Each structure stands twice: as C-alpha cells, then as structure tokens.
Amino acid sequence: MSSLNIACHCGNVKIRLTGEPVVDLYCHCEDCQRITGAGCVPYSIYPQAAVEVTEGDTMRWALKSNQRTRCTHCGTYLFGMPEGMGIHGISAYLLPPGSFKPQMHIMCKDALVPVKDELPHFAGFPASFGGSDEKIAW
Numbered sequence: 001m002s003s004l005n006i007a008c009h010c011g012n013v014k015i016r017l018t019g020e021p022v023v024d025l026y027c028h029c030e031d032c033q034r035i036t037g038a039g040c041v042p043y044s045i046y047p048q049a050a051v052e053v054t055e056g057d058t059m060r061w062a063l064k065s066n067q068r069t070r071c072t073h074c075g076t077y078l079f080g081m082p083e084g085m086g087i088h089g090i091s092a093y094l095l096p097p098g099s100f101k102p103q104m105h106i107m108c109k110d111a112l113v114p115v116k117d118e119l120p121h122f123a124g125f126p127a128s129f130g131g132s133d134e135k136i137a138w
C-alpha cells in the first residue's frame, strides 16, 4: 500500500499516511475557524488507523469536543479528530503541492465567507459522513 510522509513546519513531527484519503474537503465549521483563525480549513480525511505520528512531540487539546493535535515546538496544526467518527482530518497545508484534491465543502451553514466554486456546498455533513446531504446555494 502506498504511503506519504509529511512533517510540521519545523520538522520535529513526522507523520506517515497510509493508503489514499477518504476524501479531500474544506471545513467551514466554527470550531475550525476559531482554532486556526481561518475562514475555512482544507483537510485530507484519512481513517484513524492510516495516520501514524512516527517522530516528534505533539500536544493535543479540544476547543469543544473535537480533539486537535499540534507540534509542541512550532505550533503547526497537524490534524483534527472529529468525535466518534474514526477519522483524522489532516491539515492539507502539510501535503506536498498538488496532492490536495478538494471534492466538497462541509459545514457551510457556519461559513464566514461564501466560497463560490463548482464543488458541492453541504450545509452540515454529507450523508456519507452521517449528515443529511442538505446543500447551501451560494
């Protein structure tokens, strides 16, 4: 199975991603906005078992319920762990250029700024992630 090795900004933390992402997406939820200071956050979603921190010191915390992991040294946001979903959302800023292939926007009901593009804009989560498939028209 293919694997991809990524690192934080300072190189202290190394992460191995095994196999292909389940989906690449932008999350517009309030939680992601607050912890990153961004309007929306690009994620590459992997099954929990496909993500392994192979080196370095990480710190973990939660704003509300979703656990977040950063590098202890440089503070780079590494991944989020949405509660009870068995997945890790890898910050797509860590990926090699060109490998992030977004397929959708999620949690658009919380969006600060509409992002108008040809991708589907789900109000919450799509049905494949336990949501309703309701979309927002921007």
Ligand SMILES: [Zn+2]
Pocket: 008, 009, 010, 011, 012, 013, 071, 072, 073, 074, 075, 076
């Ligand atoms: Zn670091």
Ligand SMILES: [Zn+2]
Pocket: 027, 028, 029, 030, 031, 032, 033, 107
């Ligand atoms: Zn989010």
